[in-house]
Amino acid sequence: MPFGSAIGLKMGKATRDAFGLALAEAGKTRPDLVVLDGDVYNSTRTEYFAAQFPDRFFNVGIAESNLVGVAAGLAASGKVSVLASFAAFVMCNAYDQLRMSVAFPHLNVKVVGTHAGISIGEDGPSQMGIEDVALACALPGFTVVVPADEPSAHRATMEMIAHAGPVYLRAGRPNVPIVYPNGCELRLGRANRLRDGSDVTLIANGIMVAAALEAAAALEAKNVRARVLDMHTVKPLDRDAIAQASRETGALVIAEEHLAAGALGAAVAEAAAELAPCPIRYVNLDDRFAESGAPEELLKKYGLTPDAIVSAAQQAIAAKQR
């Protein structure tokens, strides 16, 4: 990954690894926890739970619709169901099941989509979940979480299991830099301010949090003081943090590894427009599929870089001075 080394961030595990390890840890204290996988457990890392709790692990095959339905039935009989597959497959293949079997009866099912975004690299667009957050946000009652790094993905997994109700958690394939070196406090629905500043606020989640921190450092060299918010929870959104950022810094940049439609950028803009309008710029995939390639090359080609955030911040700041 290209992000973070310029500002001395150390590399950590992938968020899918942190999820898998946290899940296995939670299994020890939560006998009601069951885990289901769509035959990708060595990719989603539910393998760690499976190895320790084989009786509570169900690999139902490459059949995402049934995966979601079985998880719903287990939850309806009192279990905490965590199901995992690739973000693209579980959200797109089983959307009706998520809608009718999980969201409508508001069951305690935790949906984990791994291999999200274009940073999975060479496997290409068929495997890249780039619309998963928007789809999850459109499910009534779902909480939607996109952790940035290893410590926060671990915390988010624990919070997800403790939360009553359906949750979507997005995890990535590649190792990512650690933005919370000393562990992290993570409360669902509450943004974390990683850096303070008064000229612009960089709001990001997932791998774009490290990119935003690097961008903030580059902006500081240009005498621009940028606030950085890790908006790990897209729904419910921390509207107070957005209103405060808008009022105190007067410009927002929203960065995410996702299509423009219906995810963090749209949600933040909606809140800002209502509560405290200000100039906003976006760093995302816009309205297009990516392609195969090395993760670093893809992120660069599709504009998901610290440089892109710096230039978006400069544009947003220029807009507020007009």
Next chain:
Amino acid sequence: MTTAAGSGHPTSSLSAVEIVSALYFGGVMRYDPKLPDWPDRDRFILSKGHAAPVLYAALAEAGYLPREELLTLRKLGSRLEGHPNMRRLPGVEASTGSLGQGLSIGIGHALAARLDRRDYRVYVMLGDGENDQGQVWEAAMAAAKYRLDNLVAITDRNGYQQTGPTAKVLDLSPLTQKWSAFHWHTLEINGHDVPQVLAALDEARRTKDKPTAIIAKTEKGHGIIPLLEELKDTNYHGKVLPKDVAEKALQMIGE
């Protein structure tokens, strides 16, 4: 009920009456209407959710709701929605209506029984046309994989789906052989013959190490077929009987 509501699926409900009655009132299912969340209760999931009236009538007869409430079907504020909603009406085990989803949910309940060492059983009723859905066959394979002998799938094989005979829209035959090929114990019965239904459910209970699929041959609109013939529509899907015909129908069924 559907005539009073002004919409609904009376014929899809009539094909399932004997099966649902056998489950609730033939000494098959264990339940207590005063304890709808009793962990040891048997579960009935109406995967063909459009037949909600037959479920609501059974739940009323079983004591989950007053009989008078049946006439609130589909009205604003009623717990008796057009398709079953488990969050509103006690006794409803799954919110269905998008076809194909009930069997997967049933597998979840059946696996939970095994994990919790409970001996409750899970009955899922599927529509004939519902067997078109790919998810049904994903679920069929999973139930066989986990050898869920506490799970029974009953197909209400009434021969029709929304736009015509199942044999013409998407031919499912040989349906029983399909379920057998998916490693289920299978039984073919006349779904209107209560002793046959009870015998099949008993055989399912005695069948170990595999789930049981009951293919119940039925008539859509059973009990009022002559009236449907008069109306020149023996499918009569998703529409209600005119008031005068409904009265004749009730007389014909014997109220």
